[in-house]
Amino acid sequence: MKQRGQVVIDKILDTAERLFYSQGYNATGINQVIEEADIAKASLYKHFETKTDLLVAYVQRTHEKWYQRLEAAISKVADPKDKLLALFDHHTERQEIRQFGGCPFIKANDEAGMSDPRVLTEIQQAKQHSKDFIKTLVAKSGHKKLLSDKELTEVIFLTLEGAIAAASVFKQPAEIQTAKKIIQKLI
Amino acid sequence: MKQRGQVVIDKILDTAERLFYSQGYNATGINQVIEEADIAKASLYKHFETKTDLLVAYVQRTHEKWYQRLEAAISKVADPKDKLLALFDHHTERQEIRQFGGCPFIKANDEAGMSDPRVLTEIQQAKQHSKDFIKTLVAKSGHKKLLSDKELTEVIFLTLEGAIAAASVFKQPAEIQTAKKIIQKLI
DNA sequence: GGCTAAATAGACAAATCTGTCTGTTTAGCC
DNA sequence: GGCTAAACAGACAGATTTGTCTATTTAGCC
Structure with missing residues (x-):
């Protein structure tokens, strides 16, 4: 079955994919990613050490x-x-x-x-x-x-x-x- | 003869060209441009309204x-x-x-x-x-x-x-x- | 040589950036 | 149902962002 963590990771990666591609990596802030992925900042940094x-x-x-x-x-x-x-x-x-x-x-x-x-x-x-x-x-x-x-x-x-x-x-x-x-x- | 303003503009554009190309536009800050071009911030904004x-x-x-x-x-x-x-x-x-x-x-x-x-x-x-x-x-x-x-x-x-x-x-x-x-x- | 416009240094505002941390709530498993 | 780990909201630090502003110095032209 689907782990709880995988849901969060997928939401992060889906959002990062969309924003990094359409806006560019440097033009996309972590805050925008967490807001649009609708997850907490601490959750992102739990799965990804850095941007x-x-x-x-x-x-x-x-x-x-x-x-x-x-x-x-x-x-x-x-x-x-x-x-x-x-x-x-x-x-x-x-x-x-x-x-x-x-x-x-x-x-x-x-x-x-x-x-x-x-x-x-x-x-x-x-x-x-x-x-x-x-x-x-x-x-x-x-x-x-x-x-x-x-x-x-x-x-x-x-x-x-x-x-x-x-x-x-x-x-x-x-x-x-x-x-x-x-x-x-x-x- | 060469106008005073043209010297500054050339220094700005030479530096911007080098940095925008090698680092990318979004990864290059105005402060880095003025520092490496060795000009004052007000001089840049006199010749270019915005980044x-x-x-x-x-x-x-x-x-x-x-x-x-x-x-x-x-x-x-x-x-x-x-x-x-x-x-x-x-x-x-x-x-x-x-x-x-x-x-x-x-x-x-x-x-x-x-x-x-x-x-x-x-x-x-x-x-x-x-x-x-x-x-x-x-x-x-x-x-x-x-x-x-x-x-x-x-x-x-x-x-x-x-x-x-x-x-x-x-x-x-x-x-x-x-x-x-x-x-x-x-x- | 003195007038004028330009370049200077640098403080400052207001926003944004990445990353950390605290404390609370939630969800999954036995 | 209760334990445990994960996700949560959000404050916070410290650095950096673009752009403005003030006050001083400098350079070019008549």
């Missing part, structure tokens, strides 16, 4: 949830080439839900990547995870070898990263769909 | 200086295809100088893009400027039309954006050079 520890937990949980969603979305697509294209559709959907706030890992890296080694490490693992996932899809895709597997993996990874950043600048999904069309020509 | 106005000025000046450097670097390359590849070398150099801190516009957008409409507008103009610049280079490049001009422009822009972000995550220029090699195969 930095909360940031680390936020990045780790974001990595986990990000991969679960990605894996679930791509597994629904049967055709191996379509799986590659589905990456762009999935991230289009995600950015629409996120109101074009950009990649949470890049945001965390830019704002707080140097503040704690655990933060940088988790972000690097998340991005490596993304690249590895693309790599396995590329290997099974049967693409037309216009580029090598390694190169195709890289160009998909990089256009995806770039498109998410561009979408968050222009506040629209056009760039991500443009990237999809270009990759379609290369596979 | 947000200083941010706007920082983003605008970064846009100007960014384009001047880019234009100068690419104009030194004669071959039209090499100009396209020189984009990646220029940004590799820039990121090495910046110690892989990533794109200043993406950073400002992620941290403070919503705080003032002038900030978002300037960032959008900077990114559109980048894309337009690439577009003119592509048009003159005589590339092999494996992709259309529009598509090649986009894939260069997006891989460049993605590579700079990836370089700032992994703290190394490898991704930018990998992007260069891939684009080389497409032109």
Whole structure:
């Protein structure tokens, strides 16, 4: 059954996730987190020693949830080439839900990547995870070898990263769909 | 001759540029800016009404200086295809100088893009400027039309954006050079 | 050289920040 | 039902935040 402590931790992390992403880590105060999570300050500091520890937990949980969603979305697509294209559709959907706030890992890296080694490490693992996932899809895709597997993996990874950043600048999904069309020509 | 006020403004903007980029806007206090710029607080508030106005000025000046450097670097390359590849070398150099801190516009957008409409507008103009610049280079490049001009422009822009972000995550220029090699195969 | 505008140092206000601590209430388990 | 640990509200400390204000010194121009 669900422990009492887990309820509180979930409320804290749900709120931190929402605020850290939408406002930024440095612009979000502990007092706002406890108020909107509707928990006591002492409860937060019982589960997280410092605000930095909360940031680390936020990045780790974001990595986990990000991969679960990605894996679930791509597994629904049967055709191996379509799986590659589905990456762009999935991230289009995600950015629409996120109101074009950009990649949470890049945001965390830019704002707080140097503040704690655990933060940088988790972000690097998340991005490596993304690249590895693309790599396995590329290997099974049967693409037309216009580029090598390694190169195709890289160009998909990089256009995806770039498109998410561009979408968050222009506040629209056009760039991500443009990237999809270009990759379609290369596979 | 150089006005007295311009010296102060330059010292403020030089310091703000360095601190806003390396630490982030929200993590940088006005007190740190005036201390490291070695000017009085009243002098800063004489030239910039609020901290947000200083941010706007920082983003605008970064846009100007960014384009001047880019234009100068690419104009030194004669071959039209090499100009396209020189984009990646220029940004590799820039990121090495910046110690892989990533794109200043993406950073400002992620941290403070919503705080003032002038900030978002300037960032959008900077990114559109980048894309337009690439577009003119592509048009003159005589590339092999494996992709259309529009598509090649986009894939260069997006891989460049993605590579700079990836370089700032992994703290190394490898991704930018990998992007260069891939684009080389497409032109 | 003297006038004027700018830059100076630094106190100050009012709010906010992270983190600690005290004492009370609540919830889960045997 | 009573024990125990957890969550609670909220005061508090001490540092820091942006921005204002006063009074003094400095620099440039005629």
